[in-house]
Amino acid sequence: MAIRFTTVRDRIVGGASDRFLAQGFHRITMDRLAADLGVSKKTLYRHFASKEQLLYAVVTRFMAETAAEVEAIIDRKDQDQLAKLTALMNYMSQRLSMVSQGFFQELERYAPEMWQELQDFRRRRILSNFLKLYRAGRRQRIFATTPDPRLTAQLFLSLVQGVMNPQALARIPFPPSQVIRAIINIFIYGTLADAPRSRSQKRAIRSEVVLP
Numbered sequence: 001m002a003i004r005f006t007t008v009r010d011r012i013v014g015g016a017s018d019r020f021l022a023q024g025f026h027r028i029t030m031d032r033l034a035a036d037l038g039v040s041k042k043t044l045y046r047h048f049a050s051k052e053q054l055l056y057a058v059v060t061r062f063m064a065e066t067a068a069e070v071e072a073i074i075d076r077k078d079q080d081q082l083a084k085l086t087a088l089m090n091y092m093s094q095r096l097s098m099v100s101q102g103f104f105q106e107l108e109r110y111a112p113e114m115w116q117e118l119q120d121f122r123r124r125r126i127l128s129n130f131l132k133l134y135r136a137g138r139r140q141r142i143f144a145t146t147p148d149p150r151l152t153a154q155l156f157l158s159l160v161q162g163v164m165n166p167q168a169l170a171r172i173p174f175p176p177s178q179v180i181r182a183i184i185n186i187f188i189y190g191t192l193a194d195a196p197r198s199r200s201q202k203r204a205i206r207s208e209v210v211l212p
Contacts (some may be wrong), residue, residue: 009047015059024102025055059114081137089184097177105166126157165176
């Protein structure tokens with residue numbers, strides 16, 4: 001569904017998001033951005049005094065949209081926890097397919113404070129959301145009773161943080177969306193409660209996964 005921009009500021013942030021996430025931000029000047037968006041430089045600078053302020057708005061918007069969609073998936077009443085994990089896998093794969101490796105690399109290099117804020121956001125959200133889904137899945141007897149959910153969540157977080165960073169991604173010949181899909185697949189398959197359920201649910205998961 002297309003996003004409707006209700007203000008000039010929203011339109012600027014939305015247009016900058018499309019360009020920064022896909023192309024990186026370091027080489028995109030404010031002058032070029034104003035021309036691309038069809039606004040005057042005066043209008044652009046009235047809303048954002050610098051590209052750093054605009055970049056912060058882009059990163060903040062990215063985190064807020066991601067958090068809202070993830071919460072909506074987790075709060076669905078018509079799906080069990082395995083279906084929710086599958087939906088999350090699809091969403092995160094599609095979300096990451098929108099972001100170039102160059103954006104993450106430039107964020108870490110040229111805006112380390114914003115990069116750290118994004119890392120902290122990801123750490124908090126992964127731990128809380130994974131634990132919520134995993135614990136509910138254990139109560140539904142979808143996931144195995146061992147190991148401890150907190151340990152499973154920490155292992156999952158460590159794997160994501162270890163792989164989903166600019167240095168690691170630069171060494172992996174696969175797009176970020178495929179990497180995160182593989183990580184979640186490993187955890188979904190590895191934590192199912194029993195082999196018969198695992199085989200049937202694996203087929204269901206594979207049929208539902210949307211490739212980016």
